Amino acid sequence: MPNITLKKIAEILGISVATASKALKDYADISDETKQKVKSLAEELDYKPNSFAQSLRNRESKIIGLIAPQIVHHFFANIIKGVIDAAEEQGYLVITLQSGESYETEKKQLQLLLDKNVDGILISLSDKTINYDHVADIIKKGVPVVLYDKISKLLDCSKVIIDDRKAAYDATKFLIDTGCKRVAHIRGPLKPQTTIDRFLGYKSALKDNNIEYNESLVFETKDLTYDDGYGIAEGIFKSDEDIDGIFAFTDLLATGAMVRLTELGMKVPDDISIIGFSNWFLTKITSPPLSTVDQPGYEMGVKAFKLLYREIQEKKKDVNSPKEIIKIPTKVIPRNSTRPML
């Protein structure tokens, strides 16, 4: 069934389209009788103003784009939920895309979103992204962009992050405070800022507690999956028998390592303590339940949308306030994969 147009309504009533339009908008120069007639007919025929035509007039789509590296991922799913909830509250809808940690895909998707004239874009960079021109270009064009979680310090836009360095510092210090003397770190790929910051946090916690940093206790994984953690654990076990604590970059890495170390006869936490990062649901039901760092995804999503929303509104008024960086607080969640505090 074709959509009812304002033209059709005007035709039926024998009035001009302009009059019909004014009537719907309650213009003072239209008689109450005409307003009444137009409105009831519009209601009867289920007339909806064409949103594209409206968008064209308002130069607004009321749609934003959201690029996440992954969707089947507890943390990012929580962020997406937060963004969609906050957006809906302001009458915005969200086109969600997943880069799959691919730079090429991410680049293509930014263009897809621009082609749809989205009002703004939220993006968390893929782990493979090491050139940022594709994002810098759209910031230069004046499209509101907010980076969340995986960011680059080289991009001049607002950002919502956690304080990865502090969070990692807290996790490492927690292991030390519960009696660990030789703490290993399972880190992610070299480049992303989150990996660098968590590594630096680990390092300074050692330093502040008079433990010498030892390069051979840092283990790098390609991906951040359960299988990677499982795969790397035997190497850790064999490389240094005195390791009594592991701070892993993600809960999945920590869980994989814990399962494998248990298979190899190690007792968690008596022989070795393990702490993960993110507080995924699964950490509550591992055996033993995994100590971790809570990283509030939902809140990050809400904050990211709010920042973007403000920039969209400011753009309409030609206001240009300084970029903002919001840091969401994290906290250590002690469970049974680490020992009690000394």
Next chain:
Amino acid sequence: MPNITLKKIAEILGISVATASKALKDYADISDETKQKVKSLAEELDYKPNSFAQSLRNRESKIIGLIAPQIVHHFFANIIKGVIDAAEEQGYLVITLQSGESYETEKKQLQLLLDKNVDGILISLSDKTINYDHVADIIKKGVPVVLYDKISKLLDCSKVIIDDRKAAYDATKFLIDTGCKRVAHIRGPLKPQTTIDRFLGYKSALKDNNIEYNESLVFETKDLTYDDGYGIAEGIFKSDEDIDGIFAFTDLLATGAMVRLTELGMKVPDDISIIGFSNWFLTKITSPPLSTVDQPGYEMGVKAFKLLYREIQEKKKDVNSPKEIIKIPTKVIPRNSTRPML
């Protein structure tokens, strides 16, 4: 920075907008020289045809709407991923919304999507939805709609589901085949079709194996969460000491029940076997790893988009082929929360 318009390009070159437009589209009645000039200027100025204006002309938004009951949910996240991947392949973008299992929200969101002139809608009904007029209305308006996973038999549109009855039958039969004599069922709320079908599958597996159906072995939960499973387990344990198997409606229910029963001193699977439903990632790492039924969410998402895409194309050609119901195959995944086959 304002967007470059075709009018601006025409002005600069001193030609008409129509000529500039034809030049960009390689019309035969435009000289190669003019085409060349228009194209290089368009490239130089980074001219992008306005997508709203294009949409208005084509009556297409190349955007579809996707409503899921939840996003932070392994199964639905996989479906969303499948939809987005399949859509992107055809040049479509996806506005994702979550009803949060609320009928009112679902109704409001359908309207939001219609207001944006999406080309079609994929929806999985909320558990609270017991009136279907809001969906029936948009089907009547000719908007392509495909239901996935949680459907209603009362709605006349294409659907992608799993054969819940068969899947539940297989899970129950598997418990019987591994030696269970008294199989309980933890089911979800009474109304959704998935709950009804899995319950019926459970019942017929009992019947086909000469086990009498016993109402007191069916336990209903309000939600389908880990906490619900954990909470209901003690009641099951106390109600009937001979229960030696549980088929739970979801992996979360099964996991919650397993953790609680273990706390109460039961040995899984020796005292009691437990099988879940969906094959969430966490089932691999529970203790013991949970037997379950694999329900391929990603595939469901891909198939749902493909059905919708076909209907969108057919609508453009005024073709109206019969509605289709696709059933995605499932299979039992035996792990260690059930005993080996006899």
